[in-house]
Amino acid sequence: MRHLKRVTHALLVGAAIATPLTAQTRASSPGALLKVGDSQVYYDECGTGPDAVLLVHDGVVHSAVWDDVWPAFCRRGHTLRYDRRGYGKSSAATGWFAETDDMAAVLRQAGVTHATIVGSSHGGEVSINFTLEHPELVRRLVLVGAVVGGFPYSEHFLNRGAPWSELLGRGDVPGAARAIANDRYLIAPGNDAARKKLLDLLLASPQDITHSTPAIPPKPALPRLGEIRVPTLLLVGDADIPDVHAHAGAIEAGIPRSTRIVIPGTGHLMYLEKPELFTQTVMRFLDANP
Numbered sequence: 001m002r003h004l005k006r007v008t009h010a011l012l013v014g015a016a017i018a019t020p021l022t023a024q025t026r027a028s029s030p031g032a033l034l035k036v037g038d039s040q041v042y043y044d045e046c047g048t049g050p051d052a053v054l055l056v057h058d059g060v061v062h063s064a065v066w067d068d069v070w071p072a073f074c075r076r077g078h079t080l081r082y083d084r085r086g087y088g089k090s091s092a093a094t095g096w097f098a099e100t101d102d103m104a105a106v107l108r109q110a111g112v113t114h115a116t117i118v119g120s121s122h123g124g125e126v127s128i129n130f131t132l133e134h135p136e137l138v139r140r141l142v143l144v145g146a147v148v149g150g151f152p153y154s155e156h157f158l159n160r161g162a163p164w165s166e167l168l169g170r171g172d173v174p175g176a177a178r179a180i181a182n183d184r185y186l187i188a189p190g191n192d193a194a195r196k197k198l199l200d201l202l203l204a205s206p207q208d209i210t211h212s213t214p215a216i217p218p219k220p221a222l223p224r225l226g227e228i229r230v231p232t233l234l235l236v237g238d239a240d241i242p243d244v245h246a247h248a249g250a251i252e253a254g255i256p257r258s259t260r261i262v263i264p265g266t267g268h269l270m271y272l273e274k275p276e277l278f279t280q281t282v283m284r285f286l287d288a289n290p
Contacts, residue, residue, distance in 0.1 A: 031089070036105045037097055042089035043082035043106045046074035050113040051139070053286075055081040056103065058121035058145070058269065060180060061201045061208050062088025065120075068275035076283070082106045084123070086211030099215045100130040107137065116140040116286065121244075121268060125149060128251075129218045131228050140289055141232040141255075142282055145240055145268045147247045148254075150220025157243040160185075168210065176209060177202035188239035188267040197272055225254025231289040232258040235281065237266035237273070244268065259285075 031044040044063065053073055057063045063081040073079040083090035085102065103126065107115055115137055119127025124146025131138045160183075167176035180186065181199035202208060232255045236248045252260045261281060266273045 033089070034105060034109050036102050038094050039085050039097070039102075040091045041082055041085065041102050041106065043080055043109070044070075045078075045080050045110055046070075047078035048111075049078040050111060051115075052078035052080055052107070052110060052112045053116045053118060054103070054107065054112070055079070056117065056119040056123035056127050057081070057084065057087070058123050060121070060186065060269075061198060062090075062205055064088065064201055064205075065198075065269065065272060069271050069279050072279045072283070076286075078110075078112070080106060080110055080112070084126075086213055087208050088205055092207070092211045093214055096214050096216050098218070099126045100133050100218070103127075103130050104134060104137075113137065114139045116142065118142040118144065118282065119146060120144040120271070121146065125221070128221050128225075128228070131230070132221060132224055135227070135229070138230055140286065141228065141230055142235065142285065143232065143248075143251060144235045144270065144278075145237060145244050145248075146234070146251065147244065148222050148225070148251050149218060150222030151247050151250045154243050157241060160241070164209075173206045173210060174203060177206065180209065184267070185239065185241040185244075186268045187273060188237060188265055191266070191273040194269065194272040198269065222250065222254065225251060226256065228255045229257065231285070233282070233285040234258055234260040235270065235278070236260065236262050237268060237270045238262050238264050239267040241268070 031042055033040040033042055055066045057065050062083045066081050085097065086092040116139055117127045117130065124143040125148060127141060127143065128148055131141055164176045164179050167179060177199060180202060181195050187195045187198060234248050234252055236245055248260055252258045263270050263274065263277065271278045
């Protein structure tokens with residue numbers, strides 16, 4: 001959800017050059033940097049093959065947010081995740097870029113021709129845009145607390161991150177990290193272990209909340225949702241902010257083959273809060289839509 005609209009909103013196919021990886025290396029790759037335009041995009045990979053699951057993180061924290069569910073997806077088959085520009089180990093963008101180009105570059109480098117995209121929050125918005133741009137590549141779509149371009153936000157949503165932005169403006173990055181981790185919509189009340197994990201990730205990678213994102217705004221996807229014909233699963237935490245529930249409803253109404261499930265006891269980052277339940281729910285969807 002861009003800085004809050006980036007931090008809040010994020011919350012809530014260019015040429016690529018990289019050192020080639022053999023199939024054997026990819027099976028146990030500790031991660032690699034891929035040159036895309038003027039940036040280095042970090043990605044992690046397990047398994048091989050033309051079919052893969054790609055995990056696209058939210059707008060708050062980098063791809064390590066998937067750590068608790070990563071082993072289960074890797075056991076299932078070829079799986080990838082990457083740090084969007086400015087997050088984690090990826091370099092910040094120095095000029096305008098298209099976020100979908102980075103996703104395409106990672107899939108191309110990994111030799112993927114059919115992907116299941118699992119996108120969270122603003123990563124879900126990017127995943128929707130990517131599916132519209134590259135329908136031939138996407139086999140299934142899982143959207144977790146996703147938002148969609150062209151659907152409005154409430155004043156409450158837009159003002160929600162003002163305290164975080166004020167702390168960042170004063171240079172108090174640890175304070176902003178604590179405020180974000182304590183947000184009741186990101187992590188539902190009672191999920192204290194997940195809240196600590198989020199805080200630890202933000203403190204270890206402060207660039208996640210301090211970088212700028214000069215992404216080229218895509219055309220609104222809302223009017224084009226009917227073009228997405230792949231099976232789509234919408235997951236929303238019951239404690240997530242009402243705007244995200246409203247976006248989920250709009251997405252469900254727009255994508256013909258979509259199903260929405262509300263996950264109890266979770267907020268925006270359910271894969272941190274209830275990783276086993278999240279994994280089981282996604283795996284059931286994958287099995288039902290081979």
